């Protein structure tokens with residue numbers, strides 16, 4: 177059965193595809209694209225250092241271009257969701273100046289990318305303990321979420337002040353509250369129901385998890401949701417991650433045999 181290619185050359189995709197990108201794209205099986213991709217965007221500090229810059233923030237700033245390009249690519253491929261690990265619970269332990277600079281960059285992103293998100297029909301949502309963010313950042317986040325809420329294409333989920341253990345504990349508390357109020361009995365709690373108590377269950381579990389910078393760890397990201405995700409670790413640092421790298425990761429994903437514990 178022949179399956180038609182998704183229309184990648186959407187008018188909203190501003191820059192043309194390079195020859196390498198077109199070659200990679202033609203190798204993709206449009207019928208087996210991941211529905212939800214999650215990315216641990218790592219290596220910004222090392223990127224700044226490798227460029228001889230003393231401040232890690234230069235790497236974070238350069239990483240914004242990679243965020244924009246990954247989002248455009250996911251939207252152009254008509255993926256359902258892209259979850260980006262932008263700031264972890266544990267990242268609050270970083271130097272105050274780095275945290276302040278990261279929050280400033282987040283504020284800028286939330287304002288500057290609004291038109292781009294709307295042009296690409298992208299809906300923004302966020303996961304994590306958003307109450308930890310400063311009031312100004314929360315306000316801009318809520319504004320951008322609401323300004324893009326009726327978009328029907330890709331859902332871009334920013335994980336902010338996110339920790340998977342904290343998310344699981346919040347879900348467990350919800351279940352306990354429901355049990356206390358008599359809405360749910362302990363026997364009725366199933367993995368499916370528990371999944372629905374986590375942040376943004378409508379996105380589904382990630383099919384593909386990408387980590388840049390070569391680190392082989394999960395760093396408290398989506399521990400529940402990645403039970404059967406395929407992992408692709410890319411050696412490149414996040415600010416160097418470009419569309420061909422994303423397409424290569426999807427090609428690697430398509431070469432995997434997902435068995436979910438069963439047999440072929």
Ligand code: IPE
Nearest residue numbers: 217218219220221222262263
């Ligand atoms: C990832 O890059 C961005 C955040 C965690 C906010 P890092 O800042 O962790 O950079 P490295 O891993 O130290 O190079």
Ligand code: IPE
Nearest residue numbers: 216217218261262263264395
């Ligand atoms: C994971 O990267 C968090 C984000 C990408 C936001 P880290 O750099 O914080 O993780 P570790 O410290 O290497 O595990």
Ligand code: MG
Nearest residue numbers: 218219220221
């Ligand atoms: Mg890191």
